[in-house]
Amino acid sequence: MIITEKLPQLQALFQQMDRALIAYSGGVDSTLVAKIAYDILGDRALAITAVSPSLLLEDLAEARIQAAEIGIQHREIETQEMENPNYTSNPVNRCYFCKSELHDTLKPLAQKWGYSYIVDGVNADDLRDYRPGIQAAKERGVRSPLAEVGVSKTEVRELSKYLGLMAWDKPAQPCLSSRFPYTEEITIAKLQRVGRAEVYLRKLGWKNLRVRSEADTARIELPPEQIKEFVSQTELSQLVQAFQQFGFVYVTLDLEGYRSGKLNQVLPSELLVRP
Template structure:
């Protein structure tokens, strides 16, 4: 996914950027003030649109006093890590990579409904140690206001460890995050969301490094065919492909389905299916609150 240009290229001039509406302008100024007041700040930086905006804002306000830290684990595709590195170079912020070992925690590997709590606990314990040893006063993440309306057990782990969420603090939605990112000249402002690979498994199915490799290979293959906003939901031996609803017909018409099935079977799946409802973020959370049965 080549969305980041040459990191040495300058950002777009201010007079060529879209205007901000008054509400977003106010939130922008509030964010500027928050980062100016925080001073030395460590940013939990995944390379997604949200954390990249936080990294950009931190760098603009405190410069070398800001550090972006990315966690490398089997749940992160290597190319996504490489992209995060390129984006940090583009922004200019200092960047550090740390390894996390959440798979060694049986509570995480069992994949309960609060799996993300254990993941973020490991992450923020690691980041807190980095902040302590390197003298950073605050840790900030990219949680936005829309995330507060979804089931996010990882947010609880962050709060328990004193992590600040500046975007959520000012009430900035995902759409506004993209608008402000575009205004600030970040070329990946419309980048598709790319949560960790563990989110591809239904709750209760154990997660292993091999399963993460398998689903990662499947999504990498689909990306190589040009389908960027795609999910492969991994359910035991079945790979269920999710695409935006408006792309489903095009996908079926243009894809060599036999070659696709052969490729995914070579990664270790026995069955390959296409979700006719299409992609929807957080779909696996339906299992937590299933809809009531219909009556005839």
């Protein structure tokens, strides 16, 4: 059904556009959007990646490789959300100010270069979570093809695999600012500390993970089924030493394990309930 129904709907959506600029992070969602846009529009599609301290350089490198694999035109721009105290103070709607900065940067470029549409990788499941960044995008006229067609995260992966994208099973990788509890100030040094810690764990072979940072404490989150294996296979003393060299004082392991949206569990229930 997803291949015979939703893929043609996505293709038809882009057939109605003359030119499209894709807000392309390199994640599985925006990569799928970039692929379908390029298949339909060719050189009339442009993928743009926003580069800032909250984006790992390793993820930027992967985004470049994936864009080259697709064949789509790819540009990079710098965004300045770290200069906005509404962002760095890390309120519960921090993502609103991030996406505002992104699309306030993209919109004049789209107009200058003649792109009638800006699209992003928001999927149908995202609409059921607290995502203030979606509001910022909507206010600026950004379209979300996956959400419009009702494509879930699972279906994104199915379509990506069907279309031969190497990133079809890539773990979700939101920006590094999502690693901090709300109201804790975000700094470039803190982002770099978390980034180095996550890259360290990735190089050990752990892919689906988070390093949450609170003050001087790092809290490692892994899928629950991997926790015992992690403890038994990892030289914990070496890991602690490495994390302390990155700037953490304490290193802990979350026994509940990784769960998407965990940061939001402290929010009032009325923010979390979505139709």
